[in-house]
Structures are given as structure tokens and as C-alpha cells.
Amino acid sequence: MRVLLPENIVFERECPLDALIGASKRMHSVLPLLCSGCGLCIPACPVDCMKLVPTAHVWTNRDADDARTRYHARLQRLLKQSLPRTLPMAKQDETHKRRQAVQEALSKARARRLQWAQQRGEKNG
Numbered sequence: 365m366r367v368l369l370p371e372n373i374v375f376e377r378e379c380p381l382d383a384l385i386g387a388s389k390r391m392h393s394v395l396p397l398l399c400s401g402c403g404l405c406i407p408a409c410p411v412d413c414m415k416l417v418p419t420a421h422v423w424t425n426r427d428a429d430d431a432r433t434r435y436h437a438r439l440q441r442l443l444k445q446s447l448p449r450t451l452p453m454a455k456q457d458e459t460h461k462r463r464q465a466v467q468e469a470l471s472k473a474r475a476r477r478l479q480w481a482q483q484r485g486e487k488n489g
């Protein structure tokens with residue numbers, strides 16, 4: 365099955381088995397030997413041109429094992445791709461927590477100094 369898609373970055377990501385190949389605004393293809401026929405790509409297709417058709421390929425246990433391996437590899441890849449975006453946020457949180465701790469310590473020190481000054485003023489006055 366060959367499809368031409370104008371906006372397909374999200375579309376490509378819909379396939380849990382990496383059976384869709386193509387580039388943004390370019391022709392996309394389904395790799396029939398990798399496709400399980402799950403149908404997830406059908407509602408995601410931006411130009412509504414996908415459909416499931418029967419093939420002569422009989423799905424074996426080996427195919428299922430390979431599909432599972434590809435699925436887990438895909439999840440690992442997507443997780444790895446998302447890490448650079450999450451790390452700076454984690455660092456920002458850490459910096460924010462440190463700043464908050466410093467501000468709290470400074471506030472306590474100011475309050476203590478003010479208390480001492482008031483106690484000295486009461487003694488002297």
C-alpha cells in the first residue's frame with residue numbers, strides 16, 4: 365500500500381511496529397511483512413487514504429515475537445528521544461528547589477537578626 369501524505373510526522377508515530385516509512389510531506393509506504401493489521405494508522409491518516417486489505421502472508425508466532433521486539437525497541441527509542449526534553453526540566457526543578465532553600469534560610473536569618481536587635485533594644489532602652 366502506498367500513500368501520499370501532506371502532514372505525516374504524527375501519522376508515522378502512530379504505528380506501534382514501525383511498519384510505516386516515509387518523510388514529512390513525502391510518499392509513505394506500509395511494509396507489509398511488518399504490519400500486523402492493527403488499524404491504528406487508519407484514523408491517524410491526515411488524508412484518510414488508509415485501508416486494511418487481506419494479504420497472503422500468514423501471521424506466525426515468529427512474526428508475533430519479532431513484532432513484540434520491534435514494539436519494545438520503538439518504546440525505548442521514543443523514551444530516549446524524550447529524555448533531552450525532560451532533563452532540562454528536572455534541572456530547572458532542582459535549581460528552583462535550591463533557590464527556594466536559600467531564600468528560606470535568608471528569611472530565617474533576617475528574622476533572627478531582627479529578633480536579636482529588638483531584644484538588644486529592649487535591654488538598652
Ligand code: SF4
Nearest residue numbers: 379399400402403405
Ligand atoms: S495497521 Fe498497525 S501495524 Fe500496520 S501500518 Fe497501520 S499502525 Fe502499523
